Amino acid sequence: MAFEEIEIKLRLAPRDAGRFRRARLLQEYKTAKAGWAHLVSTYFDTPDLALRTRKVALRIRRMGDALEQTLKAPKGLQGGLQSRTEWNAVVENEEKPDLSSIGDPKLRKWLRKRTKENGLTAVFTTDIKRTTWQILYNGTRLEVALDEGQILAGDRSRPISEVELELVEGDATDLVAFAQLLIEKYPLVLDRDSKAARGYALFADTEVSPVKAKDPDLTTDMTVWNAFSASVQSGVLQVMSNAPVVMLRDDPEGVHQARIGVRRIRAALSLFKNALDADKVAVAREDLKWLQQALGPARDFDVFLEEAVEPLIKAMPDEACLTRLKEVSETARKNGYDMAVDALSSSRYSAVLLRLEAWLLSPEHAAADVPLAQFAKRSLDKRLKAVLKSCGKHPARLPEADLHPLRIEFKKLRYAASFFQSLYGGKKKFAYIKQLAALQDCLGGLNDALVQGELMEALPLGKAADAARAKALMTGWHAARTQQGLSGLDKEWAAFKAFKPFWR
Template identity: 35%
Template sequence: MPTETELKLHLEPEVVSQFKQHPLLQTATHTTAPQHLYNTYFDTVNHTLLQQGIGLRIRRMGEQRIQTIKSAGAGLGGLHQRQEWETLVSGDSPEYSQFPPEALPTWCHDENNLQQIVPLFVTDFTRMTWHLILEEGSEIEIALDQGEVKTPAACLPLCEVELELKSGSPTKLYQIALKLQKALPLRIENKSKAALGYALHQPQPPQFHKAGTLNLTPEMNAEQAFVAIIWHCIGHWQANEEIVLHSDAPEGIHQMRVALRRLRSGLNLYQSLIPKESYTKLHHQLKWLTTILGTARDWDIFTQHLAEIQRYADDSLSDLSKTIAELRRNTYVNVRHILDSSEYSRLLLTLGKWLTQRRWRKNMEMRALQSLEQPVSHFANQILPARYQKLCQQGEQLSKLNAKQRHSLRICVKKMAYATRFFSNLYPPATTLAFTKILSQLQEQLGILNDARTVTTLFNQIHPTTASSTRQLLKKYFKQHQDENLNQLAKIWQNFLEQPPFWNLTTE
């Protein structure tokens, strides 16, 4: 039961010849001539196997037929890791008896279910490969695939580079990808060929994705938990790429920005163990990307509130509405341009390399290394009380805080909320749910109050003059809700102070 580890990169067809001449490929110990690969993928029309986390295909190479089952696996930072089983077959239909029992989900044990499995789509491409043996002995196969993904009704061009790890560390895949990308406009491809085929067979509008559950376990040490946290945030981030690239739905931008804020919060959370000096450049790049997304998110907020005001205002806001729509559209174009750039993929590749290489360990003293190896529960029991104390101090005299100070409190609440959700699986759910719920309520209420500050700032960018009937209308709109929101915030804050910290409940 081998595990396939590969990095996928999209390549524009017009630079294929340039790719083939890259100096790195000239060092290959072995090169194969172009080979035609014709792959038929099987599932039910409702994608039952996909829902079971299984991919089933038959590859035709000349007269040979190879059937393969792959597990769902992970696709983060372009890196795909899956278990796979391969067997020779005599024809173009699956022979399920050839697979070991553990390769097939329970659903496949029923012969009636197997009858529902049919060919869904085809990948038809030509592959060239280069086999590299690196100085320290790692082996990597580089494949160039050019062709099509096809269903009876649609077709999608395919041009991608796959770096498959034959032996060694996944870090080497990132290093090779970064070397290639210095000369070529390579972009990370997180969708497998199968995923492209499924999307072509049954097109669906892009969906936004929330963070989901992070499954830390008490057996992990602090460093293992850190790596899991950052990969989880990257997964949340990249899960929203499609909706940001192909939809104007505001939730996509919002979730991608949340993912980046969670990631940066995770880095900050571990600053006592993993100093910022070990990722200074990454820190600046992540902050830059978060700011770009934040600008787009701010115009979304303005758009949403303006639509609410227009419900009871006259047509005097129509010109402002058109201006806001144009500015929002421009920020989305800018975001998409960045996500489609080599620089963006380079950021993800560099982050993946940093995580797999654990670069922060370089030049660490023994005592610091030992701190990384402490149980994650010990680290959580240190960091959560510290965050809690800082939050309580920030919220003292809540009723006297101005808008800027409330914004600082909001950031503090978010950091507490992210830390709580990162480590919540280490504690009994009954003790964490109430605490997490109150933090969510605080976030929401402070967010509503901060919207007035955001909208006012953006309006000042468009119309800096003070005498404006529209300005007065906006001020009146937010003032109508402010007192009620402040009263609600005070109640939630009091509930928060009365809620016993869950880490105390489990350590007493």
């Protein structure tokens, strides 16, 4: 039997499980006594992990004397709200999945072909003690499950402590609303990794890695609202996918990609703002401003150390003032990561993303009558017009005060082009977007000089003479980088103007 599973996952520290089990909200809205079960699930795949590659999870679960096989295939991901198609069947053999019970003919055929070639093998097991509550909230039936246990793969193990909220019957907006109530009262953090995803990572003995943005897959028959929703969802997924990388503190790309995710959501708000409720846009902007600022110092000092301080020390190893600059910058970076980790572990972070989720589940129809292709062309024309107005014939000759706004206009056009590119055919659109990135890069040194100059003013650089020397060296470094970027700006601008806008 197949059905759609819609759920929200929330991470919970093991020490807080007892408190959650006694949650007043659960007692207030439960319709029956809490249930309890011991679940041992074995996950299967081919030796080359073909199911994992296709994001399919196949397991056999033992609960007492009963055996149930489940296959889950992705239907869609909406930020923290996860939607999958699921097939369940009673089986008799705990060690051999029954592929005949899978309802989707194409998926069943694909599985049989893959398993005929390579066979299926057990890759990992989850051993879970589950407490469940049946909830009736605002007329919607939900199931809340507290899972405590571990994932086992060979001689490796990883603890599990999480809460799952699943829609049983009713409105998904009530599912999100109840999750919002829980995170206001208890130390829960929105998560997106399934047990299967964590099991595979344990099996492969791999850590999480940074995830780059994926442009929304828009079609011309979509409404403007649906295009906005897809654009925001792509940003939310990028933030949530990179949050675990930030927690590890050892890969600068994690916080970089998380911030790009936030910027993409903010760019979507700006791009679609005239078709949206102004009050909701204002709330979302304030939420995202907080998150961007929380992630900012970690990223700023990553860039400062990697692209300025360390190259300067390599060029001038005898400058003691630079050694001091590196020491205090590393301390500031650690503090920045503390701030980022605290933010991503907070209830406010989860509340920000769930507020976006709740908004996306309540479509606004004001702009639905405007064809998406028309809206996209109008928006791209507007962004391009702003770029042309800001640039003039020779952008490299503009005063510095005008170059900062120009970089922002390049970025706005690039994001708009990325969001809408799936509406248009051909490959020239990718070259167009790549050229916009090159124009942004030309002005990157200018922006770094501005940001890093502010960073240095706040650092304890020691004696006045040492501080002055370090600032002078850094000023010279940035001047050289800025000039290098500006020297190619007119050339890159000429190359860009040679492109015909791909939406015309």
